[in-house]
Amino acid sequence: MADDRVLLAHGSGGKVSHRLIDEVFMKVFTDPVLNRQDDAAVVPGGEQLAFTTDSYVVKPIFFPGGDIGKLAVCGTVNDLSMSGAVPKYISAAFVIEEGFAFAELYRVVESMAAAADEAGVAIVTGDTKVVERGSADQIFINTAGVGIMRPGADIAAANLRPGDAVIISGSIGDHGVAVMSTREGLSFRTAIESDCAPLNGLIAAVIDSGADVHALRDPTRGGLASTLNEFAAQSGVVVAIDETQVLVADQVAGACEMLGLDPYQVANEGKVVAVVAAADADKAVAAMRTSPYGREARIIGIVAEAPDGKPRVTLKTTVGTTRILDMLVGEQLPRIC
Amino acid sequence: MCLGVPGKVIAVKDDWIAEVDISGVVIDVGLQFTPEAKVGDYVLVHTGYAMHVMDEAEAMETLKLLEEMGAAAELPDGQIS
Amino acid sequence: MVKYLSEFRNPELAAGILRRLEKVSTRPVSFMEVCGTHTVSISKNGLRQAVPDNIRLLSGPGCPVCVTANADIDRMIAIAAQPDVILTTFGDMIKVPGSYSSLAKEKAAGSDIRIVYSTRDAVKLAQDNPDKRVVFYGVGFETTTPTVAMSILDARQKNVANYSVLSVHKVVPPAMKALLDLGEVTLDGFICPGHVSVVIGTRPYEFIPKDYGIPCVVTGFEPLDILEGVLMLVEQVERGEAKVENAYKRLVTTDGNKIAMETIHRVFEPGDADWRGIGVIPGSGLNIRQEFADFDAARLFAGVEVPPVKEHKGCRCGEVLRGVIYPYDCGLFGKACVPEHPIGPCMVSGEGSCAAYYRYDEKPRTGA
Numbered sequence: 001m002a003d004d005r006v007l008l009a010h011g012s013g014g015k016v017s018h019r020l021i022d023e024v025f026m027k028v029f030t031d032p033v034l035n036r037q038d039d040a041a042v043v044p045g046g047e048q049l050a051f052t053t054d055s056y057v058v059k060p061i062f063f064p065g066g067d068i069g070k071l072a073v074c075g076t077v078n079d080l081s082m083s084g085a086v087p088k089y090i091s092a093a094f095v096i097e098e099g100f101a102f103a104e105l106y107r108v109v110e111s112m113a114a115a116a117d118e119a120g121v122a123i124v125t126g127d128t129k130v131v132e133r134g135s136a137d138q139i140f141i142n143t144a145g146v147g148i149m150r151p152g153a154d155i156a157a158a159n160l161r162p163g164d165a166v167i168i169s170g171s172i173g174d175h176g177v178a179v180m181s182t183r184e185g186l187s188f189r190t191a192i193e194s195d196c197a198p199l200n201g202l203i204a205a206v207i208d209s210g211a212d213v214h215a216l217r218d219p220t221r222g223g224l225a226s227t228l229n230e231f232a233a234q235s236g237v238v239v240a241i242d243e244t245q246v247l248v249a250d251q252v253a254g255a256c257e258m259l260g261l262d263p264y265q266v267a268n269e270g271k272v273v274a275v276v277a278a279a280d281a282d283k284a285v286a287a288m289r290t291s292p293y294g295r296e297a298r299i300i301g302i303v304a305e306a307p308d309g310k311p312r313v314t315l316k317t318t319v320g321t322t323r324i325l326d327m328l329v330g331e332q333l334p335r336i337c
Numbered sequence: 338m339c340l341g342v343p344g345k346v347i348a349v350k351d352d353w354i355a356e357v358d359i360s361g362v363v364i365d366v367g368l369q370f371t372p373e374a375k376v377g378d379y380v381l382v383h384t385g386y387a388m389h390v391m392d393e394a395e396a397m398e399t400l401k402l403l404e405e406m407g408a409a410a411e412l413p414d415g416q417i418s
Numbered sequence: 419m420v421k422y423l424s425e426f427r428n429p430e431l432a433a434g435i436l437r438r439l440e441k442v443s444t445r446p447v448s449f450m451e452v453c454g455t456h457t458v459s460i461s462k463n464g465l466r467q468a469v470p471d472n473i474r475l476l477s478g479p480g481c482p483v484c485v486t487a488n489a490d491i492d493r494m495i496a497i498a499a500q501p502d503v504i505l506t507t508f509g510d511m512i513k514v515p516g517s518y519s520s521l522a523k524e525k526a527a528g529s530d531i532r533i534v535y536s537t538r539d540a541v542k543l544a545q546d547n548p549d550k551r552v553v554f555y556g557v558g559f560e561t562t563t564p565t566v567a568m569s570i571l572d573a574r575q576k577n578v579a580n581y582s583v584l585s586v587h588k589v590v591p592p593a594m595k596a597l598l599d600l601g602e603v604t605l606d607g608f609i610c611p612g613h614v615s616v617v618i619g620t621r622p623y624e625f626i627p628k629d630y631g632i633p634c635v636v637t638g639f640e641p642l643d644i645l646e647g648v649l650m651l652v653e654q655v656e657r658g659e660a661k662v663e664n665a666y667k668r669l670v671t672t673d674g675n676k677i678a679m680e681t682i683h684r685v686f687e688p689g690d691a692d693w694r695g696i697g698v699i700p701g702s703g704l705n706i707r708q709e710f711a712d713f714d715a716a717r718l719f720a721g722v723e724v725p726p727v728k729e730h731k732g733c734r735c736g737e738v739l740r741g742v743i744y745p746y747d748c749g750l751f752g753k754a755c756v757p758e759h760p761i762g763p764c765m766v767s768g769e770g771s772c773a774a775y776y777r778y779d780e781k782p783r784t785g786a
């Protein structure tokens with residue numbers, strides 16, 4: 001790595017994070033399954049299994065619309081769902097800072113249980129470590145999850161084909177703005193809540209609708225921009241998005257204008273981007289809309305061939321011009337300029 | 338070089354602070370540079386300060402002008418005014 | 419929908435103005451925007467490519483972060499490393515490299531560096547941490563400067579003795595004059611910065627048409643504002659006129675915001691400032707007056723040692739900032755220099771020209 005220390009930017013979900021993953025983890029953990037870099041690992045077993053893990057370090061730990069516990073369960077359930085698996089089992093590992101209040105721990109754990117209940121998954125194993133005050137910030141949670149693959153599902157970021165429709169299950173940027181609104185030194189008041197939610201029901205509805213689903217991914221850190229760029233790069237295609245079709249809540253738009261952020265780069269925790277065969281687009285949207293988390297599902301773009309062999313994401317702007325939609329670079333910081 | 342966002346003054350508090358609503362996001366804004374701002378006014382917010390009270394009539398005027406410009410361009414003999 | 423923003427993004431109106439531009443613009447012209455927010459908005463809305471081919475939109479020294487000299491960044495980094503210092507600044511400044519490091523790297527290495535949204539937050543931080551020395555890194559042009567001046571007045575009134583400001587603030591009109599005097603680029607018009615003009619008004623640009631015969635239009639940041647500004651410039655050129663026009667009347671007046679200007683002058687006095695790519699421009703900086711010496715980090719930390727300045731090899735930021743070349747014309751652009759490993763500040767800053775062109779522009783236009 002070019003830097004000799006880990007910077008905050010390495011955890012941001014954008015290009016610098018990608019570099020960290022490629023240059024450290026992918027290099028050290030060489031495994032054909034991991035190498036596919038999908039949201040969950042699909043491993044052989046008695047049945048086809050999907051297996052994933054993720055750590056959660058959100059600050060503050062309680063935010064409008066959720067908390068670190070709900071996030072830890074939904075995140076892993078969603079990663080499994082994105083690979084076409086039915087989530088089944090979850091592990092939960094906690095790193096807790098000395099002095100953390102039991103009352104708050106209960107709140108977090110109960111919220112995890114409620115989320116697991118809603119998603120129909122079992123938390124089957126776990127671990128707890130307590131570290132000295134100052135060695136962790138309140139509480140960190142890692143969850144791993146196992147799901148059973150739906151027979152015949154072939155869902156991967158590399159499966160986009162020219163002509164496919166790009167669908168998103170709702171508005172963008174809600175989670176990131178909700179969390180930011182409570183950050184120290186940035187206090188603004190908004191009724192925006194995190195969209196944090198388990199999406200396995202919604203995904204099941206889409207797959208059961210019979211739509212030919214090529215790729216699924218939840219646009220978490222790095223936002224919609226990162227997910228679309230990952231799709232474009234892994235499939236070697238152009239993803240063309242129509243800005244007028246992308247839904248951004250008024251308050252999210254207001255907060256982004258104020259802080260100089262791009263809603264396309266702000267995190268979501270309860271949204272999915274689905275790429276489906278063009279003929280099945282309406283069917284997939286209708287299926288999403290049957291879920292409480294997909295009421296505002298919509299088609300936002302199409303997949304096209306990369307004429308010069310250069311995969312990219314383009315955005316047709318509200319004024320009718322076209323520009324590139326690039327990935328977030330480094331950490332998202334509020335700016336004045 | 339300087340992001341500025343229009344927001345509506347919804348309350349004026351002590352110590353030169355007003356609450357300003359930017360499409361549903363409410364923040365505290367300093368009124369030192371726009372002491373004339375009152376509840377209901379739109380102000381330009383830059384780094385937590387109101388820098389100017391928006392002139393609604395001028396905004397409407399500009400939009401009207403823009404419409405006319407575009408319309409004029411559509412006339413077959415659109416001339417430079 | 420954000421009122422006063424969404425109306426100025428109307429696609430039909432934009433198409434109308436573009437058609438009108440096609441019609442009235444008969445000769446090749448180069449206009450320069452001297453505001454980074456304009457640069458970003460033009461790129462983000464694809465306007466550089468949307469205007470007729472004979473209209474070239476060049477970017478000037480409009481990003482306060484980019485024009486900050488390495489020496490000034492190095493000094494800030496050295497101050498941040500002093501004992502008991504909490505360095506506060508706007509998010510924009512954090513990633514920008516000085517000669518050897520950036521505030522982001524120093525933060526990871528242990529310096530206490532915090533991002534604030536407003537100078538009010540910095541003063542509050544000082545009040546909450548009486549045993550620390552809270553330094554605000556004041557970067558920016560006339561839009562931001564009044565708020566920094568206000569923080570000093572506020573700190574004095576509230577007896578917050580542990581608050582200070584390192585001022586590397588700059589003022590815009592002298593830089594426009596310096597560019598014209600250098601004579602490296604032929605300009606047919608200036609797109610003047612909208613929010614700077616909210617504070618200074620339109621009068622300070624009058625010397626440009628008068629002494630240099632170049633048209634100026636002050637305009638806002640929404641696509642329609644910018645297109646309207648370009649159209650007004652084209653119409654001036656076609657009529658053979660040169661004057662200062664105002665396309666941002668909902669916010670900009672002839673005299674600007676008098677209270678804000680008075681606040682600036684109450685706390686600051688004009689001084690020289692070192693601009694990256696241009697050098698020292700007399701009268702383009704703002705120093706804290708003697709009367710407020712207790713709040714002047716330049717005086718308080720005068721003894722802090724700063725390592726010798728080193729420039730970034732091969733980086734052509736200076737020429738980019740002067741509008742002499744387009745970012746694409748830099749040999750490192752998009753190759754050795756990309757946002758995730760930037761060489762110069764123009765690729766780091768959110769509103770740096772190189773970053774804006776790299777991130778948003780569909781097809782590059784070369785040969786400035």
Ligand code: SF4
Pocket residue numbers: 732733734735736738745748749750751752755756760761762763764765766772
């Ligand atoms: S592309 Fe990079 S190296 Fe070239 S001028 Fe811009 S910032 Fe400097």
